[in-house]
Amino acid sequence: QVQLxxxxxxxxxxxxxxxxxxxxxxxxxxxxxxxxxxxxxGKEREFVAAINWGGRxxxxxxxxxxxxxxxxxxxxxxxxxxNSLKPEDTAVYYCAxxxxxxxxxxNPPRYWGQGTQVTVSS
Numbered sequence: 086q087v088q089l090x091x092x093x094x095x096x097x098x099x100x101x102x103x104x105x106x107x108x109x110x111x112x113x114x115x116x117x118x119x120x121x122x123x124x125x126x127g128k129e130r131e132f133v134a135a136i137n138w139g140g141r142x143x144x145x146x147x148x149x150x151x152x153x154x155x156x157x158x159x160x161x162x163x164x165x166x167x168n169s170l171k172p173e174d175t176a177v178y179y180c181a182x183x184x185x186x187x188x189x190x191x192n193p194p195r196y197w198g199q200g201t202q203v204t205v206s207s
Contacts, residue, residue, distance in 0.1 A: 089180045089196055097203075098206050099172055107163045108161060109182060118138060118187055120133070120180075121134050121135075124179070124200075133178070135154065141188075147173075151170075152165060179200045181198070182197075
C-alpha cells in the first residue's frame with residue numbers, strides 16, 4: 086500500500102512563499118510520476134503540477150512561473166515551491182502518485198495524500 090504524507094501548508098500573506106513536501110512510501114518512488122492537485126471550497130479538485138520519473142515538469146497555466154515542482158528520489162519526496170502566492174491559491178493541496186512513469190492528463194493518479202491546507206490572506 087502506498088502512503089503519501091504532505092506537510093508544509095499554512096497561512097501566508099499575498100506575495101509570500103511556501104514549500105510543500107510529500108513523503109512517499111510503499112513503492113519504488115523513483116519509477117513513477119508524481120503530482121500536486123488542489124481543491125478550493127465549493128470547487129472541484131484541479132491539477133497544479135506534475136513531474137515525471139526523469140524530471141520533466143508540467144504546470145497548470147494558473148501557476149506557471151510562480152510554482153516549481155521537484156523531486157528527491159533518494160528521499161522519496163516530492164516538493165512544491167510556491168512563490169508570489171495569491172488569495173486565489175487558497176485551497177487544500179493534495180499530493181498524488183501516478184501509476185505510470187510519465188505524466189498524462191489522460192491517466193489519473195492512483196494514490197492520494199490526505200491534503201494540507203494553504204491559506205493566502207490579502
